[in-house]
Amino acid sequence: MFVTISPKRLRREFVRKIKELSGQNLQLCYQCGMCSGNCPAASNMDISPRRIIELARLGLEEEIANSKTVWICASCLACTVNCPRGFDLSKVMEAIRLLTLRKNIDHVRPEDISPQERCELPQIAMVSGLRKFTG
Amino acid sequence: MSLAYYPGCTLKTKARNLEEPAVASMEVLGFKLDEVPRWNCCGAVYSLAEDDLIHQVAPVRNLIRAKEQGNDELVTLCAFCFNTLKRANLLMKEDAEKRNTLNSFMSEEVDYSGEVKVVHLLEVLRDDIGWEALAQKVKLPLRGLKAAPYYGCTLLRPREIAIDSIENPTILAEFLKALGASPVDFPESTRCCGSYQVISSPDDISEYARPILNSALSHGVEALVLTCPLCDYNLAWGQKELMKKQSGFTGIPLFYFTQLLAIALGLGPQVCHFELNYGSPESLLRERNLLS
Numbered sequence: 001m002f003v004t005i006s007p008k009r010l011r012r013e014f015v016r017k018i019k020e021l022s023g024q025n026l027q028l029c030y031q032c033g034m035c036s037g038n039c040p041a042a043s044n045m046d047i048s049p050r051r052i053i054e055l056a057r058l059g060l061e062e063e064i065a066n067s068k069t070v071w072i073c074a075s076c077l078a079c080t081v082n083c084p085r086g087f088d089l090s091k092v093m094e095a096i097r098l099l100t101l102r103k104n105i106d107h108v109r110p111e112d113i114s115p116q117e118r119c120e121l122p123q124i125a126m127v128s129g130l131r132k133f134t135g
Numbered sequence: 136m137s138l139a140y141y142p143g144c145t146l147k148t149k150a151r152n153l154e155e156p157a158v159a160s161m162e163v164l165g166f167k168l169d170e171v172p173r174w175n176c177c178g179a180v181y182s183l184a185e186d187d188l189i190h191q192v193a194p195v196r197n198l199i200r201a202k203e204q205g206n207d208e209l210v211t212l213c214a215f216c217f218n219t220l221k222r223a224n225l226l227m228k229e230d231a232e233k234r235n236t237l238n239s240f241m242s243e244e245v246d247y248s249g250e251v252k253v254v255h256l257l258e259v260l261r262d263d264i265g266w267e268a269l270a271q272k273v274k275l276p277l278r279g280l281k282a283a284p285y286y287g288c289t290l291l292r293p294r295e296i297a298i299d300s301i302e303n304p305t306i307l308a309e310f311l312k313a314l315g316a317s318p319v320d321f322p323e324s325t326r327c328c329g330s331y332q333v334i335s336s337p338d339d340i341s342e343y344a345r346p347i348l349n350s351a352l353s354h355g356v357e358a359l360v361l362t363c364p365l366c367d368y369n370l371a372w373g374q375k376e377l378m379k380k381q382s383g384f385t386g387i388p389l390f391y392f393t394q395l396l397a398i399a400l401g402l403g404p405q406v407c408h409f410e411l412n413y414g415s416p417e418s419l420l421r422e423r424n425l426l427s
Contacts, residue, residue: 023185040327040346044339071335075180076327077292081301088293094183108335121333122364123144124215127179129334131190 001047003055003063010059014099018056021095026057028085035079035089045069049079049089056092070096071107075132101135108133138259139206139251140168141197143216144176150213150364152408156397157212157256159406164264164272168210171200179215180331181222188236194223195237199244201251208252210259212393214363218289221253221296255290255298257306257362257392266313274401275425276315282395283319283356284308285347287366288327301325307360310392314399321354323347328369337372341380344373351387358388358419360395367391371413388416398425 019026035049036042042049047067055063064070070093079089101107110130118126138161146154158168174197182190197220201209211217227234228249238246254262260269284307291297291304299306304325308318329336329343347370351359361367367389374386394407404426409417420426 021184021186040343041329041332044342072332072339074327074330074332075183076288076330078288078327081292081294091183091185098184098187113334117337120368122149122368123176124179124213124365125331125333125368127144127176128215128365129331131178131180132331133335 001051003058003060005058005060009062011061012059014061015057015059017099018092018095021098022088022091024088024091026053026092028087029053029057030085032084034082034084038078038082039073040076040078041072041074044072049073049093052096053087053089053092056096064096065100069093071133097132101133104135106134110134136165137167137169138210139201139204139208140170140210140212141174141177141201141216141220142170143174143211143213145215145364146213149411150367150391152411153364153367153391153393154212155408156391156402156406157393159402160393160396160400161256163400163402164269166259166263171197171204171206171209173200177216177219177223179219181219188233188240191223191226191233191237192241194220195227195247196241196244198224198227198249198251198253199241199247202247203245206251208254210254210256212256214255214287214289215365217253217255218296222293224249224251224253225295255362257290257310258298260310261306266309269310270313270315273314273399275399277311277395277399277423277425278315280316280419280423280425281319281355281357282311282316282360282390283321283351283354283358284311284324285351285359285361285366285370286325287361287363288325288330290362291325307362307392311360311395314395316395319351319354319356321351321356323350328366328373330365330369333365333369333372340369341373341376344370345377345381348374348377348384348387352385356387358390358416360390360392362392367413374413386414388419389413390416
């Protein structure tokens with residue numbers, strides 16, 4: 001993926017909010033790709049976990065907002081425990097999701113889950129899914 | 136001996152086949168799992184955002200319930216609840232500012248600062264009972280059963296709350312050995328099953344399950360041994376889909392570790408609620424003369 005980097009495209013407020021919500025120092029990452037290599041869902045993602053960090057610190061809000069990556073992340077923490085820099089990517093993924101969800105834009109509508117599925121799903125699936133995908 | 140116990144919502148409904156064999160087995164082993172009074176939903180997932188303290192209230196209230204009863208340990212069984220409660224406990228122990236905010240917010244409760252130790256039932260079996268003592272209680276050894284531990288995510292990640300080595304966990308294999316089974320090691324035993332993605336992308340769940348199940352099958356695994364109701368749901372759902380998509384895919388019976396514990400202790404199928412399992416895993420046990 002080709003991206004244009006320029007001061008004009010840098011969304012400082014976006015970077016500040018990600019840092020504040022995640023508590024992570026985005027500059028820690030040295031782009032080794034252990035996160036992408038260990039992610040069980042990376043092949044479904046349009047932007048790899050490693051690139052999400054790079055785009056986030058460059059303030060490229062639009063690229064991240066148009067990507068489905070953060071909605072595919074299952075917070076399994078395979079990235080977190082394998083990062084040689086002690087960077088917790090799961091918290092950055094959460095911060096990016098929350099920037100959307102807190103605008104009252106839900107990723108999942110409970111009413112779209114069929115009554116049969118609602119009946120069959122274990123409670124931890126419903127509670128965790130709705131916690132992660134609704135504001 | 137009585138142990139303070141937090142069951143969580145799923146174990147009271149969909150996963151009675153995880154809880155009931157555990158309660159019965161622990162009685163045989165001399166322990167009573169004593170539910171903490173007025174427990175509430177733990178929230179299922181730990182809040183990852185720095186400013187999201189309101190979602191810490193639910194798990195911390197459960198820890199306070201345990202403290203009020205004079206307990207210094209709280210036993211959990213659901214892998215999701217274990218993760219959420221243990222991480223919330225760590226936050227209360229280590230982050231003074233957030234601890235003060237949460238204690239002030241819950242002014243009707245006693246102050247809490249992480250005094251209760253959150254443990255998983257597997258840790259009780261390993262650390263309080265011990266594998267040798269457990270093996271001595273076995274009445275019906277699961278001889279020759281090639282069962283593979285499937286750990287999933289939440290008992291092992293993040294590192295600070297792991298019940299065993301995150302790279303090379305052995306706790307479930309040691310447990311199975313104590314029951315007389317022949318545990319099989321396979322490389323995808325800690326790979327994520329897709330978790331709550333089943334809510335937003337149910338069609339992708341079989342693709343999460345595929346590498347796990349294929350790897351297990353290629354290692355000669357006869358049954359997977361689980362600790363988490365969501366892993367159970369996703370691996371069952373994934374199998375159903377893979378039967379349609381992948382020619383020659385045979386599927387693998389799924390058991391909760393507590394069901395195998397109850398069978399090995401001679402409690403019989405009546406406490407195991409196999410009717411709640413996917414497929415009919417008990418037929419494998421019947422083949423091995425492990426069911427009366």
